[in-house]
Amino acid sequence: NAGVMQNPRHLVRRRGQEARLRCSPMKGHSHVYWYRQLPEEGLKFMVYLQKENIIDESGMPKERFSAEFPKEGPSILRIQQVVRGDSAAYFCASSRRMTEALFFGEGSRLTVL
Amino acid sequence: ELKVEQNPLFLSMQEGKNYTIYCNYSTTSDRLYWYRQDPGKSLESLFVLLSNGAVKQEGRLMASLDTKARLSTLHITAAVHDLSATYFCAVDRGETSGSRLTFGEGTQLTVNP
Numbered sequence: 716n717a718g719v720m721q722n723p724r725h726l727v728r729r730r731g732q733e734a735r736l737r738c739s740p741m742k743g744h745s746h747v748y749w750y751r752q753l754p755e756e757g758l759k760f761m762v763y764l765q766k767e768n769i770i771d772e773s774g775m776p777k778e779r780f781s782a783e784f785p786k787e788g789p790s791i792l793r794i795q796q797v798v799r800g801d802s803a804a805y806f807c808a809s810s811r812r813m814t815e816a817l818f819f820g821e822g823s824r825l826t827v828l
Numbered sequence: 829e830l831k832v833e834q835n836p837l838f839l840s841m842q843e844g845k846n847y848t849i850y851c852n853y854s855t856t857s858d859r860l861y862w863y864r865q866d867p868g869k870s871l872e873s874l875f876v877l878l879s880n881g882a883v884k885q886e887g888r889l890m891a892s893l894d895t896k897a898r899l900s901t902l903h904i905t906a907a908v909h910d911l912s913a914t915y916f917c918a919v920d921r922g923e924t925s926g927s928r929l930t931f932g933e934g935t936q937l938t939v940n941p
Contacts, residue, residue: 817873
């Protein structure tokens with residue numbers, strides 16, 4: 716049973732470009748979460764999705780960031796017009812039920828030049 | 829706003845010694861998680877604590893939860909080098925659906941031979 720799969724693992728973008736990060740949850744998991752980790756910090760919640768629905772995006776910056784989890788295919792976190800402050804590790808996590816621990820992917824490390 | 833504080837943030841200890849990491853949180857919650865992160869890697873779930881007085885043990889690690897004191901502890905017994913990692917506690921915000929975790933800053937543990 717494959718774990719949470721994220722790609723790309725590393726992504727380099729220049730300021731102003733777009734970054735797309737993908738996440739395939741574990742089999743049987745319908746809850747997907749995105750977290751951001753800045754260097755030397757803990758993870759910060761960004762968004763919680765179920766299939767085709769955004770349940771809570773209270774941790775998402777108001778502009779340039781969006782997330783989706785379509786009926787078919789992976790969840791995508793999209794960052795438009797990236798800036799240096801977007802450089803971070805972005806982790807996706809999934810769970811089957813609300814009270815279960817989240818299973819995290821390996822993360823996508825975004826570097827903005 | 830839920831705040832989660834860990835201490836110490838840095839811990840250097842000798843193999844064979846015991847130590848405790850503390851996790852305080854600011855609002856009522858009865859779901860607390862401990863994770864381990866190795867450098868450049870994802871988060872590995874260690875413990876899920878779901879009720880007051882919960883105690884769980886795995887190998888040399890034992891975690892407990894006191895919801896009245898809003899405190900969780902991660903106790904390390906007879907540390908070995910392989911335990912060197914960053915340990916995060918995370919508290920669920922207590923929403924009615926899904927798990928939006930608020931993470932502590934992490935405790936960077938180094939076990940010296």
